[in-house]
Amino acid sequence: MTGHAPAKRPNQLFRNLNSKIASIPMILIAMGIFLGGSLWTILYSFTNSKLLPRLSFVGLDQYERLWNTSRWIVSIQNLAIYGILSLIFSLVIGFLLAALMDQKIRFENAFRTIFLYPFALSFIVTGLVWQWILNPEFGIQGIVRSLGFENFTFDPLYNPDIVIYGILIAGLWQGTGLVMCLMLAGLRGIDEDIWKAARVDGIPMWRTYLFVVIPMMRPVFITTLVIIASGIVKVYDLVVAQTSGGPGNASEVPAKYVYDYMFQAQNLGQGFAASTMMLLTVAIIIIPWAYLEFGGKKRG
Amino acid sequence: MANISTLNTTGAGFDTVAADVSGPRGRRPKRVLSRRNIILYGVLSVAALYYLLPLYVMVVTSLKGMPEIRMGNIFSPPMEITFEPWVKAWAEACTGLNCDGLSRGFWNSVQILVPSVVVSIFVASVSGYSLANWRFKGSELFFSILIIGAFIPYQVMIYPVVIALRELGVYGTLTGLVIVHTIFGMPILTLLFRNYFASLPVELFKAARIDGAGFWQIYLRIMLPMSLPIFVVAMILQVTGIWNDFLFGVVFTRPDTYPMTVQLNNIVNSVQGVKEYNVNMAATLLTGAVPLIVYFVSGRLFVRGIAAGAVKG
Amino acid sequence: MTNSVSIRDLSLSFGAVNVLRNLDLEVRNGEFLVLLGSSGCGKSTLLNCIAGLLEPTDGQIFIKGKNVTWEEPKDRGIGMVFQSYALYPQMTVEKNLSFGLRVAGVPKDDIDRRIARASEILQIEPLLKRKPAELSGGQRQRVAIGRALVRDVDVFLFDEPLSNLDAKLRSELRVEIKRLHHSLKNTMIYVTHDQIEALTLADRIAIMKSGVIQQLDDPMTIYNRPVNLFVAGFIGSPSMNFLHGELVEEGGKTVFKAHDVSFPLDGYEAANPPVAGRKVVLGLRPEHIHVDSDLPGIEKHEAVVDLEEPMGADNLLWLKHAGHTMSVRIGGAKRYAPGTQLQLSFDMELASLFDAETEERI
Amino acid sequence: MTNSVSIRDLSLSFGAVNVLRNLDLEVRNGEFLVLLGSSGCGKSTLLNCIAGLLEPTDGQIFIKGKNVTWEEPKDRGIGMVFQSYALYPQMTVEKNLSFGLRVAGVPKDDIDRRIARASEILQIEPLLKRKPAELSGGQRQRVAIGRALVRDVDVFLFDEPLSNLDAKLRSELRVEIKRLHHSLKNTMIYVTHDQIEALTLADRIAIMKSGVIQQLDDPMTIYNRPVNLFVAGFIGSPSMNFLHGELVEEGGKTVFKAHDVSFPLDGYEAANPPVAGRKVVLGLRPEHIHVDSDLPGIEKHEAVVDLEEPMGADNLLWLKHAGHTMSVRIGGAKRYAPGTQLQLSFDMELASLFDAETEERI
Amino acid sequence: TDLEVTHWWTSGGEAAAVAELAKAFNASGNNWVDGAIAGSGSTARPIMISRITGGDPMGATQFNHGRQAQELVEAGLMRDLTEVAEKGNWKEVIKPASLLDSCTIDGKIYCAPINIHSWQWLWLSNAAFEQAGVPVPKDWHEFVAAAPKLREAGIQPLALGGQAWQSGGLFDTLVLALGGKEVYESVYVDKDADVAAGPEMAKVFEAAAQAREMAAGSNVQDWNQATNLVITGKAGGQVMGDWAQGEFQIAGQVAGEDYSCLPGLGISPYIATGGDAFYFPVLDDEEKSKAQDVLAETMLDPKTQVAFNLKKGSLPVRGDVDLASVNDCMKKGLDIVAKGNALTSTDQALSADSQKQKEDLMTEFFSSTSLSPEDAQKRFADIISSAD
């Protein structure tokens, strides 16, 4: 049998050829749009492009100006406040609701639908409705005042100090349902025996949740985190629909800064510099995570 | 000999506990209004109220006339129900010179929605399938880039996408819009599909390969029929996402093919003196109807699909 | 002697499905009782009822003479070990062991003492600082037992604690659990569907089928004198050989006759005197059939080897004998090629005879 | 006789982990070869290489004399049966069986013929219209085998096909697979970590450890003459008893001595003549130790019963003997309470002797 | 031929005005396809730019008159209208000439100005002052003085919408009215940072701080909602461009009776004129190109000018049209233009970028008292120094 010539190893390029062909759209999108687009953006952030992209480099000028702009600073602060609070509250509320839903309750379907339906609505709609409910004249404040509490004040959208919380209320209304769903799915995946073991050990329910179940749901929390976080970075429509960044610039966010400077101020370079800062932030947070989640562990 | 077990069991210890036979027996009695239930349903109901409030306001307002809105408060039920705002929102509201309300946008939206959903889900599912079952060198790298792409604000990407579509010569066409939706739906959908397919037993895939099925045959005949839950999730995400999209709809279409959200924005933002809140709310509800219906119909599958696809990593 | 666990008239149904039906069971103090039955017969359900993790629809449960039917699990004086270990994954072994105690407010030095004792008994001292993910299956199982051990309970409940382990480890841990019982002398209730575990561990075995206990006896009795066809077929691997036939009068004696072959019932201890003409099933265990033996005075039967399964220490022969297949266990050294003709003789003293209709032992 | 499957110098690594290392294996035509090894030793990996589901890093694979190293799985003339059955859940049994044929474009009536034949052999005709979810575990496994059967392949590959089944079903299907092999006479490569399966099914067994084949021989040889300590300890349940000691000259003969007890090596067939002074390990299988036997002329040893494990047909005794624990297998009828004093005698002809350092058989 | 025209004129008066344009264009045998995008220029502009650069241009598009479209023209994306202009003799008829100048690049004309807008108007609700028991102010100073009375009567003194450009416009108006022509021009046209940081401007910032107080509490977003507050007497006044006129008109109010208008805030004789213009992207289709020419012609047609500007509330770009039917306020505006007291608007003087920066600063200033006039002026001077 040694007479057989050893078969040649086929060209690696043609291995899994179909798979590669089928992945072309993905590769194009990943490399062409997301990577290419990002690089393109970064490149042009070093130019003084105005209405149309032009390769006339001005070094770090755009960045200098960016970080000297109070509106940008406010945007970043707002995003940080909104982001952190939104993460905390969606996780806490989402988890609490999920934990309640997991108690073998009646009408589970009804409750779940109620919590989830806002997710089906666009930010434009969400912003509009909440803008209205929070309107001091005929929204909650107006109602409470008309009940006789003349000094009651609740006008988050018109008070620069708390406007970001007004946006948060609407954001949470829209997003916690999905978080609840994810958490519920996670809770349902916990081994029944863990609950039993905890009961036999005499551990109260809340401690079981806190010390046993939540740590076990790490993957769910990570997925949820990715979904919420990607939404937070992008937050734009909600702000535009609710306050257009106002009052003043109290509720500005980075995405809006980017958009306004690219298209309204017709200073693409400035918009691109701001985008690049956003990309950089995202990359700093995401790349280590992506590496751990997807790069580190090999096929299952 | 018939009942050896019963004979055996009533042995030694019977008398020690005989006195106790009258003690607790069977199910522990439970009060419906136990403290636990009051807290549980109380919290859930309060939360439900918070979630329902805006919907209630929308519905109630859309059924009121303008005078009533101006005087009354937003939470009071309509004294006189009128469907005029709905009619107006659907068929009469004006933007600029066009006074046919949302009706035109509805069909445009449908025409955009169907191919976009189908194409984006197809592309993402095939990519997810490739990533899960047919890895090749670099595939994970592309995937990581995609995931990072999920964090990029759409606004940032508009310019490069405009240029790319212009170079492809599909700017302003339905094809172009479908491509845009596919691009921006890609990251999350691919993640979902990849995780889902990876959670299916590898043996199935191996068995099919031994049976001689190729890439497409395995996808179509083995994987697809098993993936209903995740397709439902993807469908819901895309239907809501695409239907609610405003930015791409307006940037990548023309007036005669504007989707419903653009019309909605026009109605809501074209203020003729006073805002016609009732018409706005009716328009809002009409626009949200399609994704809402999709939710109500397939919400249960959504949770199942999430459990199957999103939560595993 | 007082009973450790008594179950009276216990019923449990999930909706319309009755999983347990009027079950009575007395477990003696210090006894090792094994609940054995096929999947879905209600073993875990019964165990969960005893532990207080499921509420019975009807009936009572006593532990140490106290009616605990409505008690919380933690107040019942029980410890439970689960098939999936159910260790708290993010806590170290030590934390796993102490969690329940800390919650109950046991003083620190008492906790340390108990953990030291348990980990010594189970030989897990070197593992105390590790997390469950860093342990092997057997080690995890030991920690799970330890969690019950530190709680100083009266009754140990085991739900298939070894099913997730591989054969080798299983047989090792089996011995350890047996040693543990010898040294602790606690009452233990142990659920399994592995008959080897049941036979080797149990003081008494309760064999269950669809929520009803079929036989409750010591292992030897269960093995040698099964009360009905189900128990007979369930216990023993390979299964008992069943021959369908009837009882006939032959030469003044009642003999079993099947396929024109007759088996004298010499030495068989019938519970009720066998009546000729009855349709019956004769059960013969593979190791109670002898091949080419030269025991005198016993009738010989012809048989042909169909298949041979060498298992190292033994050899299993599948024979064709008078129209049915029969398995016979012989020593591992002798080999028979398929087709070989053999002489069989039967150990009727150790055989079982069942009514074909009621399936009860005769 | 030509070889059905030949593996030459096969290596495979996942990243830095070498799972298979320069592995050579020749499987004869029509042979039933079992790959046996503990979890993670690379059995499935090897099988997947043969099937073409994994690409080897180096080396070649021949099937029926043809180099198939780079062929697609479907072109290799193999069929594979998986532990998890891997039936296509949305197709009926019939569709499951015919899927591969339909993909290959086999004519309709040919497909029908083949399915009819396979389902007759496996007795699954009544199930053809059902979906996998409506089948029991054993039935599913049969369908999975059927899927390989219809494809008319030269080589069957089984990856732990019975591991997911319960003990009873496992022993039944084991017999069926053996019958199948007898009737089909195809080459079969069967992966398992259950030694009973290996011993009963195999023509030859390849014992693997971390990607290297330790011994490739027929079951009797493997059981009775293991080539090294690993194989000796791996095969047999309960494990072989190992006594650590050394060889000494005593009365002109080389004897094994441990803890001041000496064992004459009469009858032991050494591969190399044993040299006095060497540190060695003596292996004795539990069934080769006799208790209270009256075989004449053999030295007797004193021992005490520590624990007894009745297993129905046999009885396993754990004894304390000269400072170490020893397991002994005796018949199921005799019982010994812990503490009983016993006389042991050893079957040295069937013992194994290993070098303590190289762990190779002497 | 169908011609798609995009614009952001969707409020009541604006839409009516557009309808006039469309009517006139349709009368020429073509078809006006309306591409209204509600919101404001900031919503619509990116869409227009994307479409033009994306290679799917519309037939015509509104742009603020000024420097916004310059790059598009330079990139060769806009149609050269010189021929049409010459035929229509635009150079002669368009007044003030600065309007056409900003359409002219390298001697070629690229856009059709359609109206003149000026920002420097104070709109006052007569009813509101009546209610507060003060006479209707004659200038900004009186208005400021009357503010406390208005507050007492529960009336919002100054209505100001939340959109950034409204704050910017209010400020520019104050600069011109209170600072005077020289300051206005040296700051915006010459970009003199010293003047911007100087004492005259400090006064303006003081006044802006006053305006900020007067505007506190007006919780509306859109400019026309703010105007509506004035129309309904809920607010005393609003500083807004002449387009607010259209809203009063639609509401059926009569200038002088129901409301008053004070150009230059009643102080300055000058107004800054900008305006809207239409650009015509280069199209491949011959027919459409012809239709573009027709539309450009139609827009400057005297009849259309009148009809359009009457509805819109703005001034026509032609000096030669008969405006007998105009109301009180428009007449005032026309007089100023006729006197040649029209200055360059900030839209024309500053780049969009600088405009935006200024707007950002002003919206911050007007919404929060934590930004002192001094700090604001410092930042303003920075913007001016780097402006182009």
Ligand SMILES: Nc1ncnc2c1ncn2[C@@H]1O[C@H](COP(=O)(O)OP(=O)(O)OP(=O)(O)O)[C@@H](O)[C@H]1O
């Ligand atoms: N929560 C439940 N709702 C409805 N039926 C249930 C529930 N839990 C168990 N059952 C049913 O009760 C029966 C007994 O279940 P149980 O878990 O006690 O079986 P088991 O003997 O422990 O089986 P196994 O050996 O597989 O663990 C099964 O038929 C099962 O389907």
Ligand SMILES: Nc1ncnc2c1ncn2[C@@H]1O[C@H](COP(=O)(O)OP(=O)(O)OP(=O)(O)O)[C@@H](O)[C@H]1O
């Ligand atoms: N895709 C992979 N990447 C990295 N390592 C792998 C991969 N697949 C298997 N291995 C490693 O290769 C070794 C052999 O795995 P294999 O599945 O062949 O074992 P096995 O003998 O079949 O075990 P089992 O009896 O548990 O099925 C294991 O140590 C495993 O961790």
Ligand SMILES: [Mg+2]
């Ligand atoms: Mg169970």
Ligand SMILES: [Mg+2]
């Ligand atoms: Mg394996």
